[in-house]
Amino acid sequence: MTETPYLLLDEDKVRRNIARLRSHLDALGTPLRPHVKTAKSVDVAKLLFDGGTGPITVSTLREAEAFADAGFTDIVYAVGIAPAKLDRVLALRQRGVDLVVLLDSVAQATAVAEASRAAGTAIPALVEVDCDGHRGGVLPGSPEVVAIAEELADGARLRGVLAHAGESYFCYTREALVAAAEAERAAAVRVAEDLRAAGHDCPVVSIGSTPTAHAVTDLTGVTEVRAGNFVFFDLVMAGLGVCSPEDLALSVVVTVIGHRPEKGWIMTDGGWMATSRDRGTARQPVDQGYGLVAALDGGIYPDLLMTDASQEHGTLSMREGSDRPLPDLPVGTRVRVLPNHACATAAQHDSYQVGASTWRRVNGW
Amino acid sequence: MTETPYLLLDEDKVRRNIARLRSHLDALGTPLRPHVKTAKSVDVAKLLFDGGTGPITVSTLREAEAFADAGFTDIVYAVGIAPAKLDRVLALRQRGVDLVVLLDSVAQATAVAEASRAAGTAIPALVEVDCDGHRGGVLPGSPEVVAIAEELADGARLRGVLAHAGESYFCYTREALVAAAEAERAAAVRVAEDLRAAGHDCPVVSIGSTPTAHAVTDLTGVTEVRAGNFVFFDLVMAGLGVCSPEDLALSVVVTVIGHRPEKGWIMTDGGWMATSRDRGTARQPVDQGYGLVAALDGGIYPDLLMTDASQEHGTLSMREGSDRPLPDLPVGTRVRVLPNHACATAAQHDSYQVGASTWRRVNGW
Known part of the structure; x- marks a missing residue:
């Protein structure tokens, strides 16, 4: 008998929670790139992909390395890149992992471009978009968006844009959640369009948080949705009405x-x-x-x-x-x-x- | 270069913090039984004992096992014992570790006595004393104190009493801290005297918390002082004025x-x-x-x-x-x-x- 305290996981509930979000996003025709930062478990991630592997989001390079070891090759590292971490990013890319970094400043773009040139390989990067003033990111309409893309072009590669509606954790009505999801979508799509208008390819438009992923009703222009907490849910999510x-x-x-x-x-x-x-x-x-x-x-x-x-x-x-x-x-x-x-x-x-x-x-x- | 985020430890400050408390308790003539729950590190514990081993307090059996592996043989497990954990306690005692358990109820004493009889070895136990209404423990003067001792006598062994002034974390003046320390001492000594008056040996009177261990001025009747946080200190301790x-x-x-x-x-x-x-x-x-x-x-x-x-x-x-x-x-x-x-x-x-x-x-x- 396992000694207390220990973590007990109900696999049936995990499967049910996954099926619920998959079904919602399937109906909207947009793929899920689950964030593995909640479970940090290859076993849980396999439930997300019927035993196989698929696109994932990670919060640490340690996760990226462990999931790469388990066969995951399509990974977004969704924390603004610190230049000193680019060696580990390159090592993963040299193993054949399509690891994508995140940034929101010209200073980071310079570091990513320099590391790309030094390694002779273009590191792909997503530009972080601020959709609700929650944390980092460039503001839609900011001239920094194109400046970052231009800086990346010198050796690295712009992969697209990414937004996270962190403020959705304070939305207590269905209407507020739907509005937060639409604001997240609109901000990301707006920045992607600005980049395209400036002549940059912007294939990826990534949005998501557990509250908005469940509330979203329109994903026009979005190429993927991220969410992590939904595999387990918790009392904060229940308090928001996202689950019981x-x-x-x-x-x-x-x-x-x-x-x-x-x-x-x-x-x-x-x-x-x-x-x-x-x-x-x-x-x-x-x-x-x-x-x-x-x-x-x-x-x-x-x-x-x-x-x-x-x-x-x-x-x-x-x-x-x-x-x-x-x-x-x-x-x-x-x-x-x-x-x-x-x-x-x-x-x-x-x-x-x-x-x-x-x-x-x-x-x- | 270690990648961020990581924990940086200043060994000189650890040594200085240890020397400060040792010097204070040496002056009062009472030994220290440091709590290793803060650092959970054998390397840090060795700084406490000039490279050797000595009496320690632990918060988990995992700590007890790891410190036993490193040669520590005098250990108090200072969380009320759950009966299902007695097998691991016995396994450590069979390795030659003098592991002592803590309890505050007749139900726990019954479990410890039964496990002792079944194993043919007397598990030593400390009775937890409530000195300030913070958490668990028996109240000084409560008839349960002697009832626990009597229950233990049927196979196990009373080692003494233990009090922890958890409410000292809310004492913002020197006078309040000294008073908390005296209340901790007085409660533990009172219960020890009640046990002795009822005919039970009570060799150990253990008290302590980082705030009270630094504030205490009188340790009459106390056989050891416990503290853990002091090796590192933190902003809560600085806010209490225990350190800068x-x-x-x-x-x-x-x-x-x-x-x-x-x-x-x-x-x-x-x-x-x-x-x-x-x-x-x-x-x-x-x-x-x-x-x-x-x-x-x-x-x-x-x-x-x-x-x-x-x-x-x-x-x-x-x-x-x-x-x-x-x-x-x-x-x-x-x-x-x-x-x-x-x-x-x-x-x-x-x-x-x-x-x-x-x-x-x-x-x-």
């Missing part, structure tokens, strides 16, 4: 180690080391603490939350204002904690338990 | 990957995956965001904070209200981020860079 708590494929199994009845606390051996410090639902309308608590069979205990965490201790108690009694969970009882943020919780572990199998994660950089 | 930001031995090295001058942002390749989601200073008088930013040589940029984080992106910007200009940090520049919570930040990595050496961590359970 019953869709969550990932949970942390913990053991009851004590009780403080006078405080209404049940203590467990799963603290923030097992769940992460991510409290994404704290800024949502319904704060789920460190997570909803379910029985080992998956049935959620109404109003029972993991409300506090030390490094290796979790505190379970009833949601504030609840009139339900604390369930009777003796020392030694195992329960599941459903996470706020699957990407962060999974990252605290090196593997998943899936039935009797152990699926490894690719952590680190 | 210049004492922080741990930082995350990140690379600048972009700029959003119109927003006052510098983007880096170090997101929450590299720093953790821990925002411990958010509830302190001075919120340090995801961390203070320093140059690679260690010099802190006044008012420059890591203010936001995605999985692999960090945002640096000036502290709200600052009238200083954003420093000029071109793409490719490396900087350090000083963490809120060293235990959580270090846990996002599998090793430390220490000069030209790599020191491995013992992650997982």
Whole structure:
């Protein structure tokens, strides 16, 4: 029996979550380039491609290398490139992996072009587009867009544009999600058209986030959609209405180690080391603490939350204002904690338990 | 050159932080049983014992096993025991490791006594004492204290009592810290005396936390002091006045990957995956965001904070209200981020860079 705390993965739910997004995007006629940063698992990625390989997005070169080892050859590294990482990019490309980098400045384009010339091979790059002021990217209409393309032309190669609607994580209505998806699409398509108008090939128009990928209704001009979290989902996604708590494929199994009845606390051996410090639902309308608590069979205990965490201790108690009694969970009882943020919780572990199998994660950089 | 993001450890500062606490406790005549849960590194632990081994505290059985492999034989596992873990406890004891478990209920004492009888060896246990309502533990004066000791007597062995002043992390004056330390001492000693009065041997009286270990002025009746965070320190400890930001031995090295001058942002390749989601200073008088930013040589940029984080992106910007200009940090520049919570930040990595050496961590359970 695996010792607690550990990550439990429900493979049926993963398959169902994948089928749902695939079906939506198939209807819109646009391929999916899943982001493997959530699961960081070749086994999970194989569920995305019926046991085979396909186009993926990665968040680290370590992921790119591990997935290349597993036969994945079509990879976008979707974090703005740091010049010192171009040697590893080139090494992967020399192995036959079509690894594409991301950038949003002339300074990065200069570094990519120089590395391309030095290596005698054109590194392909996507220009990051800012569609909602969330993070990096060039603004649609900015003159920097064409300047980057011109700088790349001297040895490297423009592959296209990429946008990510990070602000969709704060959209609480169907209408707001659809609008965020359309803004993401429109920004990426606009920049691609500007590049084409300036005489640059721009074959790829890549957009996506889990909320917008599920909400999007029009993908005109888009060549691929990215999403990562959807394979597992989490309480933040449930809070946005993108899924229900019953869709969550990932949970942390913990053991009851004590009780403080006078405080209404049940203590467990799963603290923030097992769940992460991510409290994404704290800024949502319904704060789920460190997570909803379910029985080992998956049935959620109404109003029972993991409300506090030390490094290796979790505190379970009833949601504030609840009139339900604390369930009777003796020392030694195992329960599941459903996470706020699957990407962060999974990252605290090196593997998943899936039935009797152990699926490894690719952590680190 | 190590690629970013990575953990940089300043060995001189670690040595200085260790010498400071050792000197304080030497003056009080009480030995230190350091908690290895922060560093989770045999190399760091050896600095604690001048290259040798000594008594340690662990937060996981994985740590106990790894430190046993490295020759440490005097270990307290300071998380309330889950009965299913007793097999691993026994396996370590059979290797000659004096591994001691912690408990705060008759139910756990029953499990420890049963496992002891079944194995034909008495597992030693400490009774956890609640000194400040922070987490688990029995209350001083509670009849459960003696009931636990009596239950243990049937095959296992009472080793003593243990208290941890977790609420000291919310004490913002020297007087409050000294009072927390005295409350921790008094609670543990009181329970030890109650056990002795009931006819039980109680050789160990163990107390400690990083804030109280530095503040304590009287250790009468205490046989050992535990602390863990002090080897690295962090911004939460600096916010409590236990150390200064210049004492922080741990930082995350990140690379600048972009700029959003119109927003006052510098983007880096170090997101929450590299720093953790821990925002411990958010509830302190001075919120340090995801961390203070320093140059690679260690010099802190006044008012420059890591203010936001995605999985692999960090945002640096000036502290709200600052009238200083954003420093000029071109793409490719490396900087350090000083963490809120060293235990959580270090846990996002599998090793430390220490000069030209790599020191491995013992992650997982």
